[in-house]
Amino acid sequence: MIELTVDGRPLSAPEGQSLAAALLSAGRTSLRESPSGTPRGLYCGIGVCQECRVLIAGRGVVRACVTPVTGGMDVTTGWT
Numbered sequence: 001m002i003e004l005t006v007d008g009r010p011l012s013a014p015e016g017q018s019l020a021a022a023l024l025s026a027g028r029t030s031l032r033e034s035p036s037g038t039p040r041g042l043y044c045g046i047g048v049c050q051e052c053r054v055l056i057a058g059r060g061v062v063r064a065c066v067t068p069v070t071g072g073m074d075v076t077t078g079w080t
Contacts, residue, residue: 004073013069020045020052020064023077031064031077 001012006023013022020042023031030039031052043051047066054064057074 002069002071004069004071004075006075007077015071016068018065019054019062019067019069019073019075022069023064028077033078 002015004011004013004022006026006028011022011026013025017025024042029041031041031054032039034040040051042065043049045052045065047063050063052064053061055076056062056067057076
């Protein structure tokens with residue numbers, strides 16, 4: 001297990017697991033909101049759509065479904 005931070009809160013996840021899977025396992029189904037306020041989260045799960053975009057400090061915007069978790073990762077959700 002590794003430790004990462006999501007929106008300022010610690011999260012443990014198995015090394016190599018996708019960030020989307022780690023977030024879903026922690027009960028996070030909504031990762032951001034559309035401009036109209038609709039919750040957005042994991043949709044395709046294979047990196048084709050852009051619904052699971054999150055911001056990772058030092059890396060920029062990534063798709064959570066195809067990004068493996070790494071120790072010390074600092075993730076921000078909720079931006080548009």
